Amino acid sequence: MHLARFPRVHLAHLPTPLEPLPRLSKELGGPEIWIKRDDCTGLSTGGNKTRKLEFLMAEAQELGAQCVMTQGATQSNHARQTAAFAAKLGMECHLLLEDRTGYTDPAYTSNGNVLLDVLHGASFEMRGPDLDMHAEMEAVADQRRATGQNVYTIPGGGSNATGALGYVNCAFELLSQANDRSLRLDHIVHATGSAGTQAGLVVGLKAMNANVPLLGIGVRAPQPKQEENVFKLALATAEKLGCAGVVERTDVVANTDYVGEGYGLPGEDTLEAIRLFAQLESVLLDPVYSGKGAAGLIDLIRKGHFKKDERVVFVHTGGSAALFGYTQFFSNGAASKGKAA
Numbered sequence: 001m002h003l004a005r006f007p008r009v010h011l012a013h014l015p016t017p018l019e020p021l022p023r024l025s026k027e028l029g030g031p032e033i034w035i036k037r038d039d040c041t042g043l044s045t046g047g048n049k050t051r052k053l054e055f056l057m058a059e060a061q062e063l064g065a066q067c068v069m070t071q072g073a074t075q076s077n078h079a080r081q082t083a084a085f086a087a088k089l090g091m092e093c094h095l096l097l098e099d100r101t102g103y104t105d106p107a108y109t110s111n112g113n114v115l116l117d118v119l120h121g122a123s124f125e126m127r128g129p130d131l132d133m134h135a136e137m138e139a140v141a142d143q144r145r146a147t148g149q150n151v152y153t154i155p156g157g158g159s160n161a162t163g164a165l166g167y168v169n170c171a172f173e174l175l176s177q178a179n180d181r182s183l184r185l186d187h188i189v190h191a192t193g194s195a196g197t198q199a200g201l202v203v204g205l206k207a208m209n210a211n212v213p214l215l216g217i218g219v220r221a222p223q224p225k226q227e228e229n230v231f232k233l234a235l236a237t238a239e240k241l242g243c244a245g246v247v248e249r250t251d252v253v254a255n256t257d258y259v260g261e262g263y264g265l266p267g268e269d270t271l272e273a274i275r276l277f278a279q280l281e282s283v284l285l286d287p288v289y290s291g292k293g294a295a296g297l298i299d300l301i302r303k304g305h306f307k308k309d310e311r312v313v314f315v316h317t318g319g320s321a322a323l324f325g326y327t328q329f330f331s332n333g334a335a336s337k338g339k340a341a
Ligand SMILES: *Cc1c(COP(=O)(O)O)cnc(C)c1O
Pocket: 047, 048, 049, 077, 078, 157, 159, 191, 192, 193, 194, 195, 196, 197, 198, 286, 289, 290, 317, 318, 319
């Protein structure tokens, strides 16, 4: 496989840093925790969608798109990064945002990622929960196409085989950083949602025969569905890259014990993870994805899931802009509750 054969717009700040988290590791009594800073990909406060959008937006450009459309939750990081790419590339951007939480706090409905969507000049329309958001988006896109506009639609989370190429590349980048520094990696952990991140990583790791187990911490779907979504996308991604067959079903592992009340609804364990990372390592997590991923990582460490002398890399997928949509969870001293030592 050779990623340079695929069109790509180079806008991300890469490689992202790979850093140790000594204070968090000490607090938890081992293993040795490292972080892959994909929250630092550069575009409009960064995040994991930027790697995917480098490939997706290149495809949009090749097809002569005038407008890009995508969909996601109200505080979608993917929508915000798409809006930023469109601004930079001089394309129109239209978003369909789904109210998945029912939160009416103005911070949630208009600050955080929503503020940035608007700032980047994107237009958006809202939808209620439980609709087929992809179908909703295609219907709006078709109306625009009927007027002669060339519209490129991007699936939720940028998760198709094109977008997942960005995370195949991240697997190469991470292993190469570890190899250069003689860092043996024993586990990789990250938050998994629309599946593109995990699908890309698993294809990259398997294609290199790295033999490093990858664990996705789910934020929405139940385990069988999450693993099936990732596996299907991994197959399509491997096929696109000409290495069909590298990923087996057993390579795809998701733990969905940390979803809590549901998508976008942070529980006390998520808030604790956000506080621990902020107060021990000055790393900003988010309440929807990376906070839940880290809550899973922390709980699994406490349960002895990893050996004390192992090295675990947490892939920080970004999302800190969403913190400003969730201020209600951190007001009235709530942010300092359970302050780390
Ligand atoms: C979208 C997102 C994820 C999940 O990545 P998928 O590729 O959708 O599985 C994780 N963290 C953050 C901050 C995200 O925005």
